[in-house]
Amino acid sequence: MPVPDAPVTGVPSDLTGPTAPVPARPSRLDPAIAARLRRTADGLVAAVVRAHDSGEVLMVAWMDDEALHRTLTTGRATYWSRSRREYWVKGATSGHHQYVRSVALDCDGDALLVSVEQVGAACHTGHRTCFFTELPVTGTEREARP
Amino acid sequence: MPVPDAPVTGVPSDLTGPTAPVPARPSRLDPAIAARLRRTADGLVAAVVRAHDSGEVLMVAWMDDEALHRTLTTGRATYWSRSRREYWVKGATSGHHQYVRSVALDCDGDALLVSVEQVGAACHTGHRTCFFTELPVTGTEREARP
Numbered sequence: 040m041p042v043p044d045a046p047v048t049g050v051p052s053d054l055t056g057p058t059a060p061v062p063a064r065p066s067r068l069d070p071a072i073a074a075r076l077r078r079t080a081d082g083l084v085a086a087v088v089r090a091h092d093s094g095e096v097l098m099v100a101w102m103d104d105e106a107l108h109r110t111l112t113t114g115r116a117t118y119w120s121r122s123r124r125e126y127w128v129k130g131a132t133s134g135h136h137q138y139v140r141s142v143a144l145d146c147d148g149d150a151l152l153v154s155v156e157q158v159g160a161a162c163h164t165g166h167r168t169c170f171f172t173e174l175p176v177t178g179t180e181r182e183a184r185p
Numbered sequence: 186m187p188v189p190d191a192p193v194t195g196v197p198s199d200l201t202g203p204t205a206p207v208p209a210r211p212s213r214l215d216p217a218i219a220a221r222l223r224r225t226a227d228g229l230v231a232a233v234v235r236a237h238d239s240g241e242v243l244m245v246a247w248m249d250d251e252a253l254h255r256t257l258t259t260g261r262a263t264y265w266s267r268s269r270r271e272y273w274v275k276g277a278t279s280g281h282h283q284y285v286r287s288v289a290l291d292c293d294g295d296a297l298l299v300s301v302e303q304v305g306a307a308c309h310t311g312h313r314t315c316f317f318t319e320l321p322v323t324g325t326e327r328e329a330r331p
Contacts, residue, residue, distance in 0.1 A: 072320060085231040085245055085296070094240045099231055099296035107320075114324025121295075139324065143316040146308050149267075150231070150245035152316040162292050170289040170298040174218060174253075178260025178285065 066104035073104050077148040083119060084149050086110075088161065091140040091154040097161035098169040100129075102151065107142075114139045116155055135159035212250035219250050223294040229265060230295050232256075234307065237286040237300040243307035244315040246275075248297065253288075260285045262301055281305040 061078040076084055083101040090097055100118040102110065106126055109117040116129040116137035130136030137155040144151055162169040207224040222230055229247040236243055246264040248256065252272055255263040262275045262283035276282030283301040290297055308315040 075318075079229075080226040085233075087231075087233050087242060087245060089242060094242075096233060096235060096240075096242060096298055099233060099291060110324075111320060111322050112324050114322060139322055142320045142322055144318045144320055145245060145315040146310050146312070146317070147315070150315075151320075152242055164292050166292070169291040169293070169296075171292070172221075172290045174257060174288045174290055174297075176257050176260060176285055176288055178256075178258050 063104045066108055068104040068108040072107070072144075075144060075148045076104065076107075078103075079149075081121070083121070084151055086116075086118065086151045086153050088116065088137065088153045088155055088157075090157050092156075095168060096170060097155075097157060097167070107151065110139060110153070111142060116153060130158060133159070133163070135161065137161075209250045212254055214250040214254040218253070218290075221290060221294045222250065222253075224249075225295075227267070229267070230297055232262075232264065232297045232299050234262065234283065234299045234301055234303075236303050238302075241314060242316060243301075243303060243313070253297070256285055256299070257288060262299055276304060279305070279309070281307065283307075 061080060061082055063073050063076070063078070064082050066073070078084055082103050084107070086100050086102045088097045088100065089095060101121055102117075103119045106117045106119045109115075109126070116139055118127055118129065120127050136158040137153075138158075139153060139155055141154045142151055160167050162171070207226060207228055209219050209222065209224070210228050212219070224230055228249050230253070232246050232248045234243045234246065235241060247267055248263075249265045252263045252265045255261075255272070262285055264273055264275065266273050282304040283299075284304075285299060285301055287300045288297055306313050308317070
């Protein structure tokens, strides 16, 4: 039997983002799709990238409306770089292209699942996936289940 | 042969977030882990949730440092709700619990991959996964490859 849930206590913080919808940057994205997006305070949605064949999760990047438009209409995964503050087409410099097979939007509009044919390593470090750093899970609640 | 990359042109925008590291909210998270996080402007990292057995991507939610601490130490997936501005333990109200099997951090510290044992549907709509809305990919560049 699951043990009781952890206490849920809100921690008000001045770092908390606005709850009102964030306006889109100017873009060529289909307005019907743009209307479904719920963006971070900096106008972005998370793009989860997986290998279309194995289903492996390769990386997470960020898209604004225009990056999503370019991804859908070119078939090449295109992101917004938060650090460089510019668009980047995955593989343009590395040769590690991502050919887009499908894109799905999640139920609340703040994340995309991009299935790609990945050429070479997805991670700039040379790893196939960016998620190569395991964190320690010390909780044992799952062992307490019946 | 791949056709030339799409043009990459930066679009400066006042909606663009800061590039400086975002300070953490107060939390009990291991400082060594906290130091690796690169947060959104509202202090969050994206948590990609997948089924530990099938590898299926179920949902994306958000964690601040304290939510990650609770997830790692309780073994129950715990998120920060951007809309309700409070912590939520997945399944606390729905019964659709997520027992955490592993957590991995990505190479640049702005996303987590949480592998869970999912009880019932991950999506609040009743779908097993939140990514049930396909968007049209009209680009045909991938067909042009050799």
